[in-house]
Amino acid sequence: MSDSKTPLGIDDVRHVAKLARLAISEDRLPQLQRELIAILGHIEQLQSIDTTGLEPMAHPLQLTNRLADDVPEAAMPVADLLRNAPATQGDFLVVPKVLGGESS
Amino acid sequence: MSAHSLDTNDLVSLRDDIRSRKTSACATVGAYLARIESQNPTLNAFRETFADDARASASRVDQAIAAGDPVGPLAGVPIAIKDNIVTRLGRTSCSSRILENYRSPFDATVIERLTTAGAILIGKTNMDEFAMGSSCETCAFGAVRNPWDTSRVPGGSSGGSAAAVAANLCAAALGSDTGGSIRQPASLCGIVGLKPTFGRVSRYGLVAFGSSLDQIGPLTHSVRDSALLYQCMAGDDHHDSTCAPHPVEDVVTTLDETPRTFRVGLPLQYRKGNSSAVDAAVTRAVEHFRTMGAEIVDVDLPLTDVGISTYYVIAPAEACSNLARFDGIRYGHRTASPSAQDLFDLYAQSRAEGFGPEVQRRIMLGTYVLSAGYYDAYYRRALQIRRLIKREFDAAFALCDVILGPTSPTAAFSLGGVTDPLSMYMCDVYTVNTNIAGICGISLPAGFDESGAARLPVGIQLQAQAFAEPLLFKIARGYERAQGGREQIAG
Numbered sequence: 001m002s003d004s005k006t007p008l009g010i011d012d013v014r015h016v017a018k019l020a021r022l023a024i025s026e027d028r029l030p031q032l033q034r035e036l037i038a039i040l041g042h043i044e045q046l047q048s049i050d051t052t053g054l055e056p057m058a059h060p061l062q063l064t065n066r067l068a069d070d071v072p073e074a075a076m077p078v079a080d081l082l083r084n085a086p087a088t089q090g091d092f093l094v095v096p097k098v099l100g101g102e103s104s
Numbered sequence: 105m106s107a108h109s110l111d112t113n114d115l116v117s118l119r120d121d122i123r124s125r126k127t128s129a130c131a132t133v134g135a136y137l138a139r140i141e142s143q144n145p146t147l148n149a150f151r152e153t154f155a156d157d158a159r160a161s162a163s164r165v166d167q168a169i170a171a172g173d174p175v176g177p178l179a180g181v182p183i184a185i186k187d188n189i190v191t192r193l194g195r196t197s198c199s200s201r202i203l204e205n206y207r208s209p210f211d212a213t214v215i216e217r218l219t220t221a222g223a224i225l226i227g228k229t230n231m232d233e234f235a236m237g238s239s240c241e242t243c244a245f246g247a248v249r250n251p252w253d254t255s256r257v258p259g260g261s262s263g264g265s266a267a268a269v270a271a272n273l274c275a276a277a278l279g280s281d282t283g284g285s286i287r288q289p290a291s292l293c294g295i296v297g298l299k300p301t302f303g304r305v306s307r308y309g310l311v312a313f314g315s316s317l318d319q320i321g322p323l324t325h326s327v328r329d330s331a332l333l334y335q336c337m338a339g340d341d342h343h344d345s346t347c348a349p350h351p352v353e354d355v356v357t358t359l360d361e362t363p364r365t366f367r368v369g370l371p372l373q374y375r376k377g378n379s380s381a382v383d384a385a386v387t388r389a390v391e392h393f394r395t396m397g398a399e400i401v402d403v404d405l406p407l408t409d410v411g412i413s414t415y416y417v418i419a420p421a422e423a424c425s426n427l428a429r430f431d432g433i434r435y436g437h438r439t440a441s442p443s444a445q446d447l448f449d450l451y452a453q454s455r456a457e458g459f460g461p462e463v464q465r466r467i468m469l470g471t472y473v474l475s476a477g478y479y480d481a482y483y484r485r486a487l488q489i490r491r492l493i494k495r496e497f498d499a500a501f502a503l504c505d506v507i508l509g510p511t512s513p514t515a516a517f518s519l520g521g522v523t524d525p526l527s528m529y530m531c532d533v534y535t536v537n538t539n540i541a542g543i544c545g546i547s548l549p550a551g552f553d554e555s556g557a558a559r560l561p562v563g564i565q566l567q568a569q570a571f572a573e574p575l576l577f578k579i580a581r582g583y584e585r586a587q588g589g590r591e592q593i594a595g
Contacts, residue, residue: 013468020424020471021431022464023452035465036472038526043413046485049492056487057494059316059346060302060542060570066345080209084435093433096446 008037113592115181115275115329122180123169129162129180129224132275136182136226140273147249149258149267150184153227154193158182161224178336179222184268184277187228188235188311189320191215198311199243199264200233202430202437202458212309213341214278214320221336226274229264233460234427235285235313237261238531239522242462247519250293251593253558256516259289259531265323266293270561271593276324276333280310282317283415284511284535287547287565289323291511294549294561294590296324296580298334299535301570302542303348305334306341314422315346317415317539325590327581330546331355334573353574362582363575368393369403369504374534379514381553385562386510389550392586393508403500403507407493408537412529414493415536417473417486424470427463430455465525494541497569506579507567509534515553515560534565543570546580549590 013033017024024032078091087094121127137155144150165180185191188198190208197203211219219225232242240248240263248263250256251271258267262279266289269277279286281299290297298321305320312318322333338352370390375383390400432438432454439453459467473482500507512531522528538545550564566583568576584590 008472012472016468016472016475018452019475020467021428021448021451021455022459022467023449023456024464025456032465032468035525036468038524039416039469039529040472042526043416043482045410046413046417046482046489049410049485049489051485051488051492054488054491056484057491058487060494060540061346061348066349068342068345076209081434083209084206086432086436086438095433096444096450098447 008033008040113272113275114325115178116326116332118275119178119181122165123175125169129165130159132180133158133162133182133224133226136274139271140227143251143271143273146254147251147267147271148246149229149248149264149271149273151187151197151199151228151230151245151264152194154225157193158224158226165222165224176220176222177332178218181223181275182226183218183223184226184229184265184274185215186231186262186265186277186279188231188280188313189214189278190309190311191225191228193225194228196228196311197245198234199231199245200458200460200463201244202455203435204244204437206435208309210309213306213343214337215309217337218333229262229268229277231264232261232285232462234311234423234463235261235280235282236423236462236466238284238288238528239517239519240264240289241519242460244460249519250516252294252560253516256518256558256560257292257521259292259512259516261285261289262297262323263289266290266295266297269293269295269323269325276322276329278320279323280313280318280320281539282314283419283539284532286321286323287535287545287563288512288532290547291563291565292516292561294563296327296330296549296590297547298322298330299538299545300334300338300573301348301544302539303346304544304571304573305337306344306347308341308343312426314419314539315426316422317419319539327546327548327577327584328359331359331577331581334577348571350571355574355577358574359577359581362396362578365397365399366506366579367504368398368400369500369507370400371403371405371408371500371507371509373405373408374509377513378510379553381515381551381555382510382513382562385550385564386508389508389564389583392583396582396586401504403503405496405500405507405537407489407496408533410489411493411537411540412533414486414489414540415532416469416529417482418490418540420466420470421474421483422470424467424474427459427467430458432458462525490540493537497537497541497543501569505568505575509565511535511547511563511565515562538567544568544573544576546576548580548583550587
């Protein structure tokens with residue numbers, strides 16, 4: 001995976017799905033591969049435009065950093081923030097065991 | 105309480121009638137709720153309505169007016185909210201399974217501003233899932249239908265809001281526009297849709313899609329309504345550091361001051377591949393502008409065609425970063441699968457179950473263009489071309505005050521009529537560059553496509569420089585008057 005012209009292989013799709021944290025089933029990979037190849041094929045037109053010396057424009061507004069006044073504000077109550085959590089215990093979120101859990 | 109027939113349905117007239125007690129807020133809310141109840145089973149424009157709260161708010165407005173207390177500029181008018189703008193009332197699902205039961209602990213800044221101005225929240229509207237789509241067919245809870253012809257799409261992603269306004273199920277609605285998601289459905293539904301300048305309206309409480317592109321804006325019955333809602337919402341917000349500190353000029357009282365002369369730019373690149381009805385609408389608009397005293401000038405936007413490619417690098421890149429927060433931990437859907445034993449599987453399975461196909465496709469695309477070895481070839485290059493697109497607009501606006509063209513190349517298409525993702529992306533060829541450059545644009549009703557069995561609305565778009573909303577509104581209002589206002593759906 002080093003230049004934009006390499007065709008997107010099924011292993012690449014599997015790898016990107018892993019990076020994206022999406023458990024995409026094996027039977028859906030070929031169609032997704034075809035769709036991504038079609039979209040990337042169109043996007044390939046960007047390579048034909050001369051961009052020499054152009055500064056990337058990440059944002060349309062040329063705003064400088066804006067600092068908030070250093071004044072404490074009331075935070076949202078913990079109970080309100082936890083109300084949408086799928087699993088809680090007291091004021092904590094419940095997650096699977098972390099240490100030794102991640103396979104990648 | 106007498107029933108209200110809603111024969112005045114633009115927001116400003118309705119507001120005036122409520123204030124002068126020709127009708128009441130309670131009767132208005134009742135009439136809209138009845139219309140929603142009868143039409144929503146067909147249109148699927150609303151996710152949910154806030155009947156009890158809306159009636160209670162209406163009653164407070166009526167009491168205040170009866171007591172002679174001062175009321176806000178939106179007092180008593182029912183407004184619908186796209187379901188990616190958070191409200192304490194009800195749920196905010198983004199029309200996605202992953203947020204199906206999400207209840208926000210806070211109101212978005214725009215919600216606070218509208219309700220402070222007296223508006224009544226009537227309900228939340230359906231949308232393409234996470235605002236990713238141009239037809240409202242990616243909605244996880246069923247497609248939305250176009251009220252002009254229910255076999256056709258309303259456009260997207262703010263299609264629920266557009267259909268709700270077009271069918272007169274609310275006085276106005278809010279949408280969000282990342283690449284055309286307010287303007288294109290407004291065009292397909294025959295109403296007015298504004299994408300304000302980037303940074304003009306606070307995004308605090310808008311579920312983020314493309315952070316350098318997203319803007320909230322109104323979908324309305326008229327330009328006057330659009331200007332009023334814009335004015336109530338625009339302006340700095342300390343909760344959103346990307347909000348522009350520029351002062352908000354008065355656009356409401358100056359609205360009818362259409363300049364005696366102004367220049368309308370007509371890009372050659374906007375006249376390719378449109379349906380004949382859309383080209384005819386632009387030609388008619390040119391004549392209206394000439395009658396208004398405008399000078400028509402040719403402008404050149406050769407990068408128009410490159411917009412979709414640029415957009416489909418930048419927007420998915422930003423989306424895959426923003427949507428990383430949906431991981432089944434703090435809120436949203438968590439997989440119940442016993443095979444999700446570790447964190448990785450919990451994330452990956454929750455996300456695969458919760459996100460629909462189009463959202464997954466865009467997350468994949470965004471992850472790919474940002475991944476090692478591809479960042480420079482795609483993302484960095486797209487940001488460089490973004491600068492070229494901005495320069496191209498700057499050069500055009502040196503020659504004209506507004507740029508005129510179609511909003512969408514065609515009128516509404518049939519449900520299921522566009523199945524290939526890339527073809528769907530092409531629907532936004534005239535709208536994405538507005539967001540890429542961060543300028544403002546408005547879609548206006550411009551007649552009908554009469555070539556099929558049902559008459560279908562077509563729209564024109566006017567684009568103006570960043571922060572040129574006051575001029576944009578004046579010219580749009582002049583066009584609206586010259587053109588004779590929008591035609592309502594019969595019945």
